[in-house]
Amino acid sequence: MLIKVEHLSKSYNNVTPIKDISCEINKGEVISIIGPSGTGKSTFIRCLNLLEKPTSGKIIFDGMDITAGVDVNKLRKRVGMVFQSFDLFSDKTIIENIMLGPCKLLKVPKKQAYDRAMELLRMVYLEDKATAYPFELSGGQQQRVAIVRVIAMNPEVILFDEPTSALDPTMVDEVLAVIKQLKKQKMTMIIVTHEMAFAKEISDRVFYLDEGVIYEEGTSEQIFDNPTKDKTRHFIRKMKDLNISFAVKSFDFYKINSQIADYACRYNISHNRVIQMYTVVEELVALKLLPALSAQTEVELIFSYSEKYEIIEGTISYKGECINPIELGDELSGQILKNAVKKIEHSYDTESKINTVSIEM
Amino acid sequence: MKSCGLGSMEKRKRLLIAEIIICIAIFLAILLPNVCGTTTQNDISGDIEGVFTLDGMTAAVINSDVADKTVHNKYPQSKVVEYTDVDEVANALDKENADFFVCSFEEAILLRDKYEELYILPGALIVDGVENFVVIKKERYKYGTTNKTFKDVENAGATIACMSGTDDQIHLEERFHDCQFKYYPALPDILQAVSIGAVDYGSAFDNTREEQLAQFEDIAALPENCYVNKFSFMFPRNDKGNKLCKEFNDFYKKCRESGVYDEMLAKWQSQDESKYVIDVDSYKPDVDNGQISVVTLGKWTPMSFIYNNELSGMYVELTYMFCKEYGYTPQFSIADIDGELAGVATGEYDMVADIASENEERKKNVIFSDTILEEATILVTKADTDAIKEVPKAQAFVQSIKESFVNCFITQKRYQMLFDGLNVTITISLLSILLGTVLGGIICALRMSGNTFCEAFSIIYIKLVQGMPIVVLLLLLFYVVFAGTGIDSRWICVVGFSLDFSAYCSEIFRTNIESVPRGQRIAARALGFSEVGAFTRVVLPQALIGILPVYCGQVVSLIKLTSVAGYIAVVDLTKSSDLIRSATYEALFPLLVTALVYFILASVINLLLRIVGKHYGPRLKPSR
Ligand SMILES: Nc1ncnc2c1ncn2[C@@H]1O[C@H](COP(=O)(O)OP(=O)(O)OP(=O)(O)O)[C@@H](O)[C@H]1O
Ligand SMILES: [Mg+2]
Numbered sequence: 001m002l003i004k005v006e007h008l009s010k011s012y013n014n015v016t017p018i019k020d021i022s023c024e025i026n027k028g029e030v031i032s033i034i035g036p037s038g039t040g041k042s043t044f045i046r047c048l049n050l051l052e053k054p055t056s057g058k059i060i061f062d063g064m065d066i067t068a069g070v071d072v073n074k075l076r077k078r079v080g081m082v083f084q085s086f087d088l089f090s091d092k093t094i095i096e097n098i099m100l101g102p103c104k105l106l107k108v109p110k111k112q113a114y115d116r117a118m119e120l121l122r123m124v125y126l127e128d129k130a131t132a133y134p135f136e137l138s139g140g141q142q143q144r145v146a147i148v149r150v151i152a153m154n155p156e157v158i159l160f161d162e163p164t165s166a167l168d169p170t171m172v173d174e175v176l177a178v179i180k181q182l183k184k185q186k187m188t189m190i191i192v193t194h195e196m197a198f199a200k201e202i203s204d205r206v207f208y209l210d211e212g213v214i215y216e217e218g219t220s221e222q223i224f225d226n227p228t229k230d231k232t233r234h235f236i237r238k239m240k241d242l243n244i245s246f247a248v249k250s251f252d253f254y255k256i257n258s259q260i261a262d263y264a265c266r267y268n269i270s271h272n273r274v275i276q277m278y279t280v281v282e283e284l285v286a287l288k289l290l291p292a293l294s295a296q297t298e299v300e301l302i303f304s305y306s307e308k309y310e311i312i313e314g315t316i317s318y319k320g321e322c323i324n325p326i327e328l329g330d331e332l333s334g335q336i337l338k339n340a341v342k343k344i345e346h347s348y349d350t351e352s353k354i355n356t357v358s359i360e361m
Numbered sequence: 362m363k364s365c366g367l368g369s370m371e372k373r374k375r376l377l378i379a380e381i382i383i384c385i386a387i388f389l390a391i392l393l394p395n396v397c398g399t400t401t402q403n404d405i406s407g408d409i410e411g412v413f414t415l416d417g418m419t420a421a422v423i424n425s426d427v428a429d430k431t432v433h434n435k436y437p438q439s440k441v442v443e444y445t446d447v448d449e450v451a452n453a454l455d456k457e458n459a460d461f462f463v464c465s466f467e468e469a470i471l472l473r474d475k476y477e478e479l480y481i482l483p484g485a486l487i488v489d490g491v492e493n494f495v496v497i498k499k500e501r502y503k504y505g506t507t508n509k510t511f512k513d514v515e516n517a518g519a520t521i522a523c524m525s526g527t528d529d530q531i532h533l534e535e536r537f538h539d540c541q542f543k544y545y546p547a548l549p550d551i552l553q554a555v556s557i558g559a560v561d562y563g564s565a566f567d568n569t570r571e572e573q574l575a576q577f578e579d580i581a582a583l584p585e586n587c588y589v590n591k592f593s594f595m596f597p598r599n600d601k602g603n604k605l606c607k608e609f610n611d612f613y614k615k616c617r618e619s620g621v622y623d624e625m626l627a628k629w630q631s632q633d634e635s636k637y638v639i640d641v642d643s644y645k646p647d648v649d650n651g652q653i654s655v656v657t658l659g660k661w662t663p664m665s666f667i668y669n670n671e672l673s674g675m676y677v678e679l680t681y682m683f684c685k686e687y688g689y690t691p692q693f694s695i696a697d698i699d700g701e702l703a704g705v706a707t708g709e710y711d712m713v714a715d716i717a718s719e720n721e722e723r724k725k726n727v728i729f730s731d732t733i734l735e736e737a738t739i740l741v742t743k744a745d746t747d748a749i750k751e752v753p754k755a756q757a758f759v760q761s762i763k764e765s766f767v768n769c770f771i772t773q774k775r776y777q778m779l780f781d782g783l784n785v786t787i788t789i790s791l792l793s794i795l796l797g798t799v800l801g802g803i804i805c806a807l808r809m810s811g812n813t814f815c816e817a818f819s820i821i822y823i824k825l826v827q828g829m830p831i832v833v834l835l836l837l838l839f840y841v842v843f844a845g846t847g848i849d850s851r852w853i854c855v856v857g858f859s860l861d862f863s864a865y866c867s868e869i870f871r872t873n874i875e876s877v878p879r880g881q882r883i884a885a886r887a888l889g890f891s892e893v894g895a896f897t898r899v900v901l902p903q904a905l906i907g908i909l910p911v912y913c914g915q916v917v918s919l920i921k922l923t924s925v926a927g928y929i930a931v932v933d934l935t936k937s938s939d940l941i942r943s944a945t946y947e948a949l950f951p952l953l954v955t956a957l958v959y960f961i962l963a964s965v966i967n968l969l970l971r972i973v974g975k976h977y978g979p980r981l982k983p984s985r
Contacts, residue, residue: 049887051883051886051887073889073890073891074889076886076887076888076889077888077889080887080888081884081887083880083883083884083887085878085880087878087880087881087883087884088881088884089881089884089885089899089903090878090881090903091902091903091906092902100888100898100899101888101889101890104890104894104898105888105889105890105894146884149888150888153888153889
C-alpha cells in the first residue's frame with residue numbers, strides 16, 4: 001500500500017469541500033476521481049502532495065505520516081503533479097524545463113539530465129521541440145512536456161488534475177495516450193478527470209466524490225455500468241434535472257406544462273418524451289394524486305433526462321400518510337399512464353413519512 | 362526571420378544617423394542665438410569707476426554749506442571749487458576743470474536733463490541724514506549708464522528681481538507697490554536675470570556695485586538708494602547660540618577697535634588676488650572646546666566665495682579667527698540664504714558666517730550679532746544702449762568663447778570643483794541606487810507577504826514617499842528628522858534618495874513579479890522547489906525581463922534627481938556649477954557642461970546596466 005488516507009478533511013474560511021475522506025491506494029494502481037464541479041476533487045489531490053494543508057485527518061505515504069510535519073520539498077520530489085494549465089516555465093526552453101528539476105533538486109549531472117530529458121521527449125514524440133519555447137507549442141504538446149517534466153523527477157506517484165480540460169478536443173487524445181503509456185509502465189497515478197470514457201478505460205478503481213466524501217467507490221465497471229447510488233448514476237449518465245415543487249392548493253397545470261416545454265427545448269428532448277411527461281403530470285399528479293392530498297401538502301416533482309442513455313426518470317415525493325396514487329382514480333387514466341411509462345413504483349418511508357413515486361420512461 | 366534581422370540592422374543604422382542629426386540640430390539651436398545678430402559690448406574707456414574713486418579729484422559745488430560738508434566728509438583729499446550756477450558747472454565739467462559735482466537729487470536731475478553729456482553717479486552720499494548725489498561727465502564713467510530713476514520704476518508693470526533672505530520684500534514692495542517681484546537666492550542670479558532681460562530691474566547692494574558692473578557690461582545702476590540695511594551674523598536661538606553670539610560680539614568689538622577688521626577689509630577688497638588665501642593651519646585653536654557647524658553662502662565675492670576650490674572670503678577668515686580665539690573647530694557648509702536661515706532656526710547650524718539683514722520677524726527665530734555692515738540697497742537695470750557699442754555676435758562669441766571657457770574651468774582650477782561635485786553626485790547616486798534597490802526589494806517582499814499589517818505598512822510607505830516631492834522629503838530629513846544630529850548632509854541625501862528610489866523600485870518589482878503566472882510558481886513548488894528556489898529559479902528570471910528596462914529608466918531619473926542635493930547644502934555637480942556660475946557670472950558654459958556631464962553619466966550607467974542585463978539577465982524572448 002502506497003498511500004493511505006484516514007478521515008481527511010479540509011476547510012477554507014467559509015467552505016468545507018472535503019469533510020471525511022478515507023481510502024487506500026496501492027502501488028501501480030490507477031485511480032480516477034470523478035464528481036461534479038466544486039466538490040473538492042482538486043482540493044483532495046492537492047492535499048496528497050501538501051499543496052493544500054489538510055485541516056484534520058491523516059495521509060500516510062509509504063509508511064510515513066505526511067500530515068505530521070515532513071519535509072514537503074522532499075515529499076514532492078516523490079509525488080509529481082500535472083496541472084490543468086500546463087504551467088511550463090515560459091522563459092525557458094522545453095529541454096531546460098525538463099532538466100531544471102533533476103539538475104537543481106536531484107543534483108543529476110547536466111549531461112545525464114540532458115540525455116534523460118531527450119529520451120523522455122522521444123517517448124512523447126517531441127524530440128524536435130527540445131530547444132523551442134513553450135509558447136511555440138500547441139496546448140497538447142505543452143501538456144505532454146509538462147508530464148515529461150514530472151516523470152524526469154522519477155516520482156513514485158503522479159497526480160493529474162484535469163490534464164485535458166484546457167485543451168481543444170482535437171488534442172485531448174495525444175495527452176491521454178501518454179497517460180495510457182505510463183499505465184503500461186506500472187506508474188501509480190491518481191487522475192481527476194471529466195473524460196468518462198478515458199477514466200473507464202484506464203482506471204483500476206474509480207472514486208466518485210460528492211458531498212465532501214468518497215460517495216461511491218468501485219471498479220470501472222461498477223461505477224460506470226452499475227452505479228448503485230442515485231447521485232452517482234445521475235452524474236455518470238450526465239442527467240439533467242427539472243425540479244418543480246408546489247403546494248397542492250396552488251397547483252398550476254399550465255405553468256408546469258410550460259416549464260416542461262422549456263426544459264425539453266433546452267436539452268433537445270424529443271416530442272414523444274414531452275407528451276409522456278405531460279401525461280404523467282395530468283394523469284398521475286392532477287387526476288390521481290392531488291385529490292387525495294390535503295391542501296397544504298408540499299409536492300416535489302423531478303424529471304431527470306440522460307441524453308446518453310435516452311431515458312427520463314421522474315420522481316414525485318410528498319410528506320404525510322402512506323398514499324399510493326397508482327391505485328387511485330379510474331381505470332382509464334390508470335391505463336393511459338401504464339402505456340406512457342416503462343416502470344412505476346411507490347415507496348413509503350415510515351420514519352420520515354415521505355412518499356416517493358419513481359417513474360421510468 | 363533572417364530578412365527581419367537584416368531589416369532591423371538597417372533600421373538601427375538609420376535611427377543612429379537620425380539621432381546624430383537631431384543632436385547637431387539641438388547644438389546649433391543653442392549656439393545660433395549666440396552667434397547671429399549683434400550684441401552689445403561696453404566701451405570701457407572712462408576713468409571714473411563710481412562714487413568711491415573720486416577722492417582726490419576736484420569737486421564742484423554750488424550750495425557751499427551742505428555740499429562742502431559732504432565733500433569734506435567723503436572725499437577728504439579733494440579740492441572744492443565753488444560755482445554760481447549750473448551752466449557754469451556744466452561747462453567746468455565739460456572742460457574737466459572740475460571732475461565731479463555734488464548736489465541734491467533735484468538739482469542733479471535738472472542738470473542731467475539739460476545737458477545730455479552729464480550723468481548722475483549711482484549711490485547717494487549721506488552725511489547727517491542728508492542725501493547728496495554726484496554728477497560727472499558721462500564719457501568719463503567707466504560702466505554702463507542709464508537715465509532711469511525711481512520715477513520710471515514706479516510706472517506700473519515693471520518686474521523687479523529681489524534677493525530672498527533680505528528685507529527687499531518689505532521695503533521694495535512698499536515702495537514700488539505696482540510692480541511685480543521675483544525672488545532669487547543670490548546676487549549673481551539677480552544680475553543674470555537682469556542681463557538676459559528676464560526682469561526689468563534688480564535689487565543690489567551699493568558696496569558691491571563695482572564688482573558687479575565690471576562683470577556685467579550691460580548693467581547700470583539707478584542713482585537713488587532704496588533703503589539702508591543693517592547686516593549681521595546669526596546664531597540659533599538656543600543656549601549654544603546665545604553663548605556663541607555673546608563671544609562673537611566681544612570678539613568683533615575687539616577686532617574693530619584693534620584695527621584688525623580694517624586690515625582684513627583691506628586685504629579682501631584689494632585687487633591683488635594672491636592675497637585671497639586663508640592659512641587654515643594658523644587658525645588651529647590652542648584649546649579644544651569642540652566643533653561648531655558654520656554655514657555660509659559661498660557665492661559672494663569677497664566675503665564668502667570659492668577661490669582655488671577652497672572656501673574663502675573675509676567672513677570665512679573672520680570665523681576662523683573667532684574660532685581660534687575661543688577654541689572651536691569650525692565645520693563649514695555651503696547653502697543659499699533660505700537654507701542658512703532655516704538651518705540656523707532649527708539649530709542645524711551653530712552659526713551663519715554670512716550677513717543677513719536684521720528684522721523683527723527673524724529675531725523671533727534667530728539671534729543677531731552686533732551690526733557688521735550697513736549698506737544701501739539700490740536698483741540696477743539694463744544699460745542704455747547708446748553708451749555701448751554693438752558688435753556682431755559671432756565675433757563677440759568667438760572672442761569670448763575661449764575666454765569664458767578658461768574663466769569657467771581653468772582659472773583657479775575650477776574644473777577641480779566640477780570633478781569634486783561629480784564625485785559627490787556619483788557617490789550619492791550609486792549608494793542610493795544600491796540601498797534603494799535593497800530597500801525596494803524588502804518593501805516589495807512586505808507588500809506581497811500576505812500579512813495584513815506588513816502590507817498596510819508598505820502601501821502607506823509607498824504612497825507617502827511617492828506622494829512627496831523629493832525636495833520636500835530632503836528638507837524634512839535635513840531640518841526635522843536628522844536636525845542637530847550632525848550627520849553629514851551627503852548621507853542625508855543618500856537616505857532621502859534611497860527612500861524615494863525604493864518606493865519606485867518596490868512597485869516595479871511587484872508589478873513584474875505579479876505578472877508572472879501564479880501557476881508556474883506552484884508548478885515549481887510541486888516539483889519540489891522551496892519557496893525561495895521557486896522564486897529565484899522560475900519567477901525572478903521572468904520578472905527581470907520586465908523589470909530591467911523600467912529599472913534602467915528609474916536609475917537615470919534618480920541620477921538627474923540628485924541635482925536637488927544642493928537644497929541641503931551638498932555641493933554636488935549642479936551646485937558646483939552653480940558656484941562657478943556665481944563666481945564667474947557666466948551662465949552658458951557651466952550649465953552646458955553640467956548638462957553634458959549628466960547626459961554622459963546617465964548614458965554610461967544605462968549602458969552598464971544593459972550590458973549586465975545581457976550577460977547575466979534573462980534571455981529576452983517574447984512571451985505569449
Ligand atoms: N484557496 C481556496 N480558498 C477558499 N475556497 C476554496 C479554495 N480553493 C477551493 N475552494 C473552494 O473549495 C471548493 C472545492 O474546490 P475544488 O477546486 O477542489 O473543486 P473541484 O472539484 O476541483 O472543481 P472543478 O471540477 O471545477 O475543478 C469550491 O467551492 C471552491 O470554491
Ligand atoms: Mg478542480
